Amino acid sequence: MENSSRIIGKYSSEKKGPLLFITAGVHGNEPSGVEALKRVFKALDHSKPTINGCIVGVLGNEAALAKNVRYIDEDLNRTWTEVNISEQKQETNEQKEMFEIIEILEQFPESDFSKRYFMDCHTTSSDSLPYVSVQLVNDNNEWAHNFPTYIVQGFSDIVYGAIDHYFSRIGLTGFTFEAGQHTSKTSVENHEGIIWLALKEACNLDLSQIPEYPLCVEKFSVKNAPDQKTFKIIYRHGLQENDAFEMKSGFKNFQKIYEGDLLAIQNGKEIKSEWDARIFMPLYQSQGNDGFFVIEEVK
Incomplete structure (x- = not known):
């Protein structure tokens, strides 16, 4: 083979x-x-x-x-x-x-x-x-x-x-x-x-x-494993190659976020939540072009 x-x-x-x-x-x-x-x-x-x-x-x-x-x-x-x-x-x-x-x-x-x-x-x-x-x-x-x-x-x-x-x-x-x-x-x-x-x-x-x-x-x-729930992605925060991006420390995948929460600093600018939802795949590594996603539960 x-x-x-x-x-x-x-x-x-x-x-x-x-x-x-x-x-x-x-x-x-x-x-x-x-x-x-x-x-x-x-x-x-x-x-x-x-x-x-x-x-x-x-x-x-x-x-x-x-x-x-x-x-x-x-x-x-x-x-x-x-x-x-x-x-x-x-x-x-x-x-x-x-x-x-x-x-x-x-x-x-x-x-x-x-x-x-x-x-x-x-x-x-x-x-x-x-x-x-x-x-x-x-x-x-x-x-x-x-x-x-x-x-x-x-x-x-x-x-x-x-x-x-x-x-x-x-x-x-x-x-x-x-x-x-x-x-x-x-x-x-x-x-x-x-x-x-x-x-x-x-x-x-x-x-x-x-x-x-x-x-x-x-x-x-x-x-x-958590009890089965289904979510859909409602937002992707994409990054360009030269962006200086730092996710606020401490976020866990699927953690609830609320409108106005500080999520990250990008190129010196604060990125704040526009949603009452959940954070998904926050970036805590040097390689990657997805800063974070936002998801909500499918009822």
Whole structure:
């Protein structure tokens, strides 16, 4: 199999069924999903449970992971545009890595599976509850509601070129999962837990066949995850390359904000809230072009 060094693991019982294609480390400073996938494949190889179809775990930005930086030349989670792909652009490290990931996915064609699912594993720079980020196309939203945590709709409709946008537009069903803060040990727990649940939902895994069950799932679904609520993005505060931006310290993802609250300083100017809503993905790292988002609950 080509690009085998990029494949974290592959497991199948040789029974027909769906593909579960999981990417991790698309941002090189987010290794949590990689560690979780290694744990899952170790357990699968040890207990050898029966599943329908196949699960594959794939490294995202290998070069950035090796250096523990978000990216080398550009954000790999912004490169998946129609233009980059149709014109076969391979000018940056991230564009080259993108095509290597596509090459692996093409080794698991739609015709070989009853359905193809994806999950892209991420973490956040701010302290955060775990959540699913879903694009409202295909049956993504219906699928996302099988998982017991917050669900945020519409990120990839606002921020263009994300990997989940690409997977969705070529017909896969799935979402991005944000497990928590980059270096928190609970992030690995959350990634591992949702991967096991995805195997149950997609590939009909009987979780009782896994010796680590129920702890491997309960750490996420009972201990760490909030009760399921659905939110939509109502505002993105984008940044230009030369902006001097400093988020006010202490914001947690999903924290309530109110009109008039000081949110950040940008180019010496105060940025104040115009909403009674919630802050989403406040930027507390040097690399990135999204200062923060504002979300509200979908009733």
